Amino acid sequence: GAVVSQHPSRVICKSGTSVKIECRSLDFQATTMFWYRQFPKQSLMLMATSNEGSKATYEQGVEKDKFLINHASLTLSTLTVTSAHPEDSSFYICSAKAGPPYEQYFGPGTRLTVT
C-alpha cells in the first residue's frame, strides 16, 4: 500500500517556541492531505484539510494563526505550531488521499510535548 511519512516522530520544545511537522506521501501524489490531533484514549479530531497550492480549510474551533499549514507540493504538507503552549501537547497525525477510490493513508504520527 501507499506510504505516508511524518517527521519528526517525537519533539519536545519549550513554551513560546514554534515547531514544524512534515508530512510526505512517499510513493504517490496526494492532492489532499489532512491533519488530525489525538488526545489519549480518544479518536482522531480533524484539524484541517490541505489542498496543494491553496489555503487550508480549518475545522471549527481550530485557530488558523496558531496552526499554520502549508501544502507546497503534491507530496509534502507541513504543520507549524506557533508559540506553542503546554496545552498544545498532543499526538498529531497526517493523512493523504490518493486517487479513486480515494483511500486515505495515514502517517505514523508525531508526539509533541511542550514544556
Add this chain to the structure above:
Amino acid sequence: KQEVTQIPAALSVPEGENLVLNCSFTDSAIYNLQWFRQDPGKGLTSLLLIQSSQREQTSGRLNASLDKSSGRSTLYIAASQPGDSATYLCAVDWFKAAGNKLTFGGGTRVLVKP
C-alpha cells in the same frame, strides 16, 4: 448530521475466538468506508476499504461487510490472536457532501487474551 458510531467501546476475547466489530453510520449516501487499526502511540494502518458499490471486502483473516440501507458495516476477524489486540476504527467518506473528509467512529479497543 453525518455521524459514525462504534459499539462496544471495548471488547475482550480469548485467543482463537472470532471477533465481530460493529460500525453504524447515519446517511446511507456514502462514497466509501474504511477500517483502520491503531496500536498505542502509533498512526493508523488501513485494513480494508469498501466502496459504495461493494457489499464486502476480504483480506486474509479479515472480512468487512457493508449494508448501506441499514447504515452498518461489520468487521470480522477470524481466529483472533494476541497480536490482534489494538483499537479498531471505522471511518466513512461522504465525499463532497462532507467536505471530502473522513468521519471517524470512536473506535473499539480490542484485547485478545492468550
